[in-house]
Amino acid sequence: MRKKFTKFIGEIWTKELTNSETGSMFYANWKKVFELEESYQEIKNKYEILYKAVGIDSNTKLNRIVFIALIASIILNVINFMALMKVT
Numbered sequence: 001m002r003k004k005f006t007k008f009i010g011e012i013w014t015k016e017l018t019n020s021e022t023g024s025m026f027y028a029n030w031k032k033v034f035e036l037e038e039s040y041q042e043i044k045n046k047y048e049i050l051y052k053a054v055g056i057d058s059n060t061k062l063n064r065i066v067f068i069a070l071i072a073s074i075i076l077n078v079i080n081f082m083a084l085m086k087v088t
Contacts, residue, residue: 005047 018024031037 001047002051 018027
């Protein structure tokens with residue numbers, strides 16, 4: 001989704017459709033009539049919310065994995081320490 005959105009912004013949204021003054025006037029009028037600016041902002045806001053939510057989910061999963069690895073490491077260290085104390 002990110003690739004498609006950035007491609008849309010780079011290739012379509014930011015470029016002028018024509019060099020013609022008449023064409024530019026038509027495009028400006030169409031933007032007003034079809035409320036393209038408002039639609040774009042709404043889509044952009046939804047994209048940002050979705051992108052952040054996916055990032056948060058990804059970070060949450062990564063944090064869980066790190067926490068589990070930390071607990072396993074602590075348990076193994078305690079076992080090794082106890083084994084070392086029995087030997088000496």
